[in-house]
Amino acid sequence: MPYWRWSVGPATDAILMHRFANPARFLKIARPLTGWLFWPGLLLLLSGAAVGLFVTPADYLQGQTVRILYIHVPAAWLGMGGWSGIAIAALMQLVWRHPLAAIAGRAIAAPGALFTAICLMTGSIWGRPTWGTWWEWDGRMTSMLVLFFLYLGYIALANASARQGQQGGVSNVTAIFGLVGAVNIPIINRSVVWWNSLHQGPSITLRGSSIDGSLLWPLGFTLLGFSLLFGAIVLMRMRAILAQNKVEARMQRLARG
Amino acid sequence: MMNQWAFVIAAYAVTLAGTALVSLMSWRGMRSAERRADQLSDRG
Amino acid sequence: MKAKHQRLILALAALVALVGAGLLAASALKDEAAYFYAPNDVKTKGVEPGKPIRLGGMVVRNSLKRAADGVTIHFDVTDGKATVPARFSGIAPDLFKEGGGVVAEGAFDAKGMFIATNLLAKHDERYMPRELEGMTYNETTHEMKAEK
Numbered sequence: 365m366p367y368w369r370w371s372v373g374p375a376t377d378a379i380l381m382h383r384f385a386n387p388a389r390f391l392k393i394a395r396p397l398t399g400w401l402f403w404p405g406l407l408l409l410l411s412g413a414a415v416g417l418f419v420t421p422a423d424y425l426q427g428q429t430v431r432i433l434y435i436h437v438p439a440a441w442l443g444m445g446g447w448s449g450i451a452i453a454a455l456m457q458l459v460w461r462h463p464l465a466a467i468a469g470r471a472i473a474a475p476g477a478l479f480t481a482i483c484l485m486t487g488s489i490w491g492r493p494t495w496g497t498w499w500e501w502d503g504r505m506t507s508m509l510v511l512f513f514l515y516l517g518y519i520a521l522a523n524a525s526a527r528q529g530q531q532g533g534v535s536n537v538t539a540i541f542g543l544v545g546a547v548n549i550p551i552i553n554r555s556v557v558w559w560n561s562l563h564q565g566p567s568i569t570l571r572g573s574s575i576d577g578s579l580l581w582p583l584g585f586t587l588l589g590f591s592l593l594f595g596a597i598v599l600m601r602m603r604a605i606l607a608q609n610k611v612e613a614r615m616q617r618l619a620r621g
Numbered sequence: 622m623m624n625q626w627a628f629v630i631a632a633y634a635v636t637l638a639g640t641a642l643v644s645l646m647s648w649r650g651m652r653s654a655e656r657r658a659d660q661l662s663d664r665g
Numbered sequence: 666m667k668a669k670h671q672r673l674i675l676a677l678a679a680l681v682a683l684v685g686a687g688l689l690a691a692s693a694l695k696d697e698a699a700y701f702y703a704p705n706d707v708k709t710k711g712v713e714p715g716k717p718i719r720l721g722g723m724v725v726r727n728s729l730k731r732a733a734d735g736v737t738i739h740f741d742v743t744d745g746k747a748t749v750p751a752r753f754s755g756i757a758p759d760l761f762k763e764g765g766g767v768v769a770e771g772a773f774d775a776k777g778m779f780i781a782t783n784l785l786a787k788h789d790e791r792y793m794p795r796e797l798e799g800m801t802y803n804e805t806t807h808e809m810k811a812e813k
Contacts, residue, residue, distance in 0.1 A: 421796075423792050423794070423795075424794060425788055426760070426792075434791070449772070458676050459672045459676050484776070494758075495768075495785045495786055495787065495788075496757075496761075497785050500785070504699060517725070542679060543676070543683075547687030547688070552682065552686070557697050558691065560699040560701045560721055562700055562787055563769055564790045566790060567790040567792065571795070574789075574790045574792070578794055579794060
């Protein structure tokens with residue numbers, strides 16, 4: 365295949381890339397999408413949580429505490445997924461100079477940190493009755509705590525760069541930090557396989573699930589529900605930053621004019 | 622076993638409170654910022 | 666080559682190098698970062714008596730014995746390759762049982778008995794309702810079969 369067939373052509377590429385870089389175009393999609401993600405997400409996660417609390421059977425070994433699974437797993441997924449989003453946004457910011465990517469990175473940080481904290485807290489609450497401890501420095505728990513501290517560092521860097529006139533987005537240094545921190549994501553994932561750990565191995569793998577179907581199904585509801593809600597929260601935060609940019613740009617023009 | 626339910630309820634309470642808080646704060650931040658931006662454009 | 670492509674290659678190369686270095690460092694830490702010793706680690710590497718460690722494995726079925734004082738328990742810990750005797754005085758967690766996982770904190774005495782000061786229960790990745798308990802679990806297919 366000749367090289368010019370690889371892409372639609374530099375001009376079209378640029379248009380495709382910058383179609384969503386244009387804040388007005390982005391907002392046209394983001395405004396209706398916020399509600400479309402938020403309400404179904406809320407409904408799904410509440411119904412999943414209700415089923416997980418009152419309908420599914422107790423575990424043969426753990427009893428009732430297994431119900432923490434339905435919120436602990438989505439929180440872990442969003443904590444790790446959030447940082448993956450930060451890393452992807454960082455790549456788009458550094459390579460394509462995509463203006464919305466810098467804003468997306470900053471919008472993801474706070475909810476990502478929150479769900480990482482929720483994962484740590486629900487895990488701790490779950491660990492006490494099952495393992496007999498609130499906290500142990502095993503590979504999974506330690507790497508998840510590192511993720512939480514990475515979020516705090518990212519938020520501090522992002523706030524510092526936002527003050528230095530980055531148009532509401534994060535600086536390139538912050539983006540590089542986001543990219544570097546992504547190393548921790550596969551480490552979290554593999555921590556229970558590489559190292560002897562108190563945390564059990566993965567239940568859901570490519571080969572299937574070792575969670576019985578009667579216990580598993582509400583997890584799909586809460587996973588999808590929390591994910592949609594997370595998307596809505598990120599959109600809200602991006603819209604807030606874009607609106608602030610608009611106000612600040614106007615203020616500067618007034619001051620000059 | 623009542624004791625087990627205490628742990629379950631604590632975990633769900635932490636999660637729902639955190640989720641509600643971040644949703645509410647993000648929504649209010651967005652609404653106030655967009656309102657200010659709209660007021661600017663109304664004045665032309 | 667356009668600047669955009671240069672940045673892309675640079676960023677991807679940096680990312681690959683970073684992730685590679687991170688994973689390499691992490692797997693090099695394999696032994697250091699291990700949360701506990703398995704009985705076979707104890708056998709092959711040797712752990713000096715009195716050194717505080719964690720010992721993890723399965724509690725051998727029918728090995729659990731309660732001493733006359735009512736608080737001391739004796740049990741064997743195995744990882745399928747080696748088995749170590751252990752002793753513990755105190756309250757064990759609810760999930761601590763024969764055939765289940767355990768992580769014991771403590772040290773070996775001179776005779777090779779593990780004196781635990783604290784017990785943690787470790788469970789595996791299986792979750793199922795009580796009705797399915799007692800069925801055999803196939804590790805590779807994740808299927809449950811009724812025991813004959």
